[in-house]
Amino acid sequence: MTSLSFTLTSIEAFCIRVPVKMPIKVAFGTFRDRPMVLLRVVDTEGVEGWGEAWANWPASGAEHRARLAIDLGERVVGRRFESPEAMFQQLSRELEVLVLQTLEVGPIAQVIAGLDIACWDLVARRAAKPLHQMLSDREVSRVPVYVTGINPDQPEVFAAARQAEGFKAFKLKTGFGHDKDVHNLQAMREVLGLDAVLTCDSNQNLDLPSAVAFAQAIAPLNLSWFEEPLRVDAPEADWQALARASSTPLAGGENFHGLQFDQALASPVLQVIQPDITKWGGISGNASVARRAVAAGKRYCPHYFGGGISLLASLQVLAAVGGEGLLEFDAHPNLGREAVVGDLLPVQDGSVPVPTGPGLGAVPDLARLVGHQTWTGRIQA
Structure with missing residues (x-):
């Protein structure tokens, strides 16, 4: 052993x-x-x-x-x-x-x-x-990814360039005004096509009436999730009301810690669970949350917007637990990522390889x- x-x-x-x-x-x-x-x-x-x-x-x-x-x-x-x-x-x-x-x-x-x-x-x-083999016996060679950090200024142009590089899933930053956000998502859907996975993230920016109105406006666009529409500490009744009004699955978790995950996993409100491995829990806490999320029929999609170590750690946990989750992938230039990952994670057909080296699979340069x-x-x- x-x-x-x-x-x-x-x-x-x-x-x-x-x-x-x-x-x-x-x-x-x-x-x-x-x-x-x-x-x-x-x-x-x-x-x-x-x-x-x-x-x-x-x-x-x-x-x-x-x-x-x-x-x-x-x-x-x-x-x-x-x-x-x-x-x-x-x-x-x-x-x-x-x-x-x-x-x-x-x-x-x-x-x-x-x-x-x-x-x-x-x-x-x-x-x-490899670290994922310390966490499970799953045989896995690749994990699916999605582009994150897409700015609200002509996002369809940035997203189309990433699509040409092999990405198939995209997340737009919203919370910049109802009309602008809806227009941007419509433009992205038109440019990327019906088969592209499209999501959005409001970073806790909306109140309940605004979130309901936005959810109804984007319903025809078939988004895979609507992330952090309300404040994390908004009343549970508000979250439940939004879940009832939204045909788009709700997502969250990057700003949870500890027992908040137990509550989220026990509730039907969030269908996509997104802890950040460097914000709370590390491998130990996140592997537990991820396993329970998958067992509960939810999607485990780890939140990421950092350097290369956190990207690899998120990848290793996702590879270990499986399910229908996607790895958040920052496609902006980022030396803190590049000096760790290098060319280890080439995107092809919407996914990246799981590193086969020991531990996380790389060390910082x-x-x-x-x-x-x-x-x-x-x-x-």
């Missing part, structure tokens, strides 16, 4: 911010650079593993998360854990009071997630197995990123 136990001797954090040439617009703001927080762990056998902590907004929060990873890493190095999941659960319990003390529920959860990913990568590398590092730190036993 493959051993999952480990003792870490060091944790390193790398904060990276790369300016973008074309700003990326979402309902809550504009991305003018792409931040990334990478974590490298090493065990007593000298095996390393790589993780990533969520840090995509605001960019100025990335350095905070990198420093926090070193501070919290003091609780991890030198301790023996029976598995990455055991570390995830133990560290989460130990930090509950700190969360209450600081109200840093997000950054703390994101650092724990990054450490969890790194430790899973480590134990899989030590076993010389730090030489390509060194000019964009804004902070680095290290803690050792």
Whole structure:
């Protein structure tokens, strides 16, 4: 039996911010650079593993998360854990009071997630197995993908270019006004054709009347899902009312954590479950959510908008659990992705290959990123 136990001797954090040439617009703001927080762990056998902590907004929060990873890493190095999941659960319990003390529920959860990913990568590398094979016995060679981060300015042009590259599924950022959003989706459907998978994401931007009106307006376009139309903390009655009024399946989960997933899985409101592997849970938490989502007949479509480590981690969990889910794939230029993934994930016929190398399947090329590092730190036993 493959051993999952480990003792870490060091944790390193790398904060990276790369300016973008074309700003990326979402309902809550504009991305003018792409931040990334990478974590490298090493065990007593000298095996390393790589993780990533969520840090995509605001960019100025990335350095905070990198420093926090070193501070919290003091609780991890030198301790023996029976598995990455055991570390995830133990560290989460130990930090509950700190969360209450600081109200840093997000950054703390994101650092724990990054450490969890790194430790899973480590134990899989030590076993010389792809990470998905540590999570299940499924035989899988490819996973389907969809283009994300499509701006509201002539989205059909960007999407058509991606379609020519081999993509078959697309998600438009909405929340920029009813008429503009509906027009953009109509233009995309006309250009991409009836066979293309089309979805939209409002980033919690609408109230119930606006969401109902929008759902009714887009019904003829046959979207595969309507993502985060309402605030995550909107009354359950509002979500139920929207689900009844919408012929388009509702999606969400990137801003859930912990017990919120239990509630979402028990409810018929969300048909597409979208946790972010770097925002909460890492491999341990997300694999559990994904398995239960598939068992409940829902689609597990992991949320992603980060660097290459989080993309590979999301891919590995999706490959392990199967179902009808799609991998979110950022098709914008992104050095934080490219310096990890390289040419490992060529898109063909709407899907990408599952890496066959050990662990996540790749490691960051730090030489390509060194000019964009804004902070680095290290803690050792």
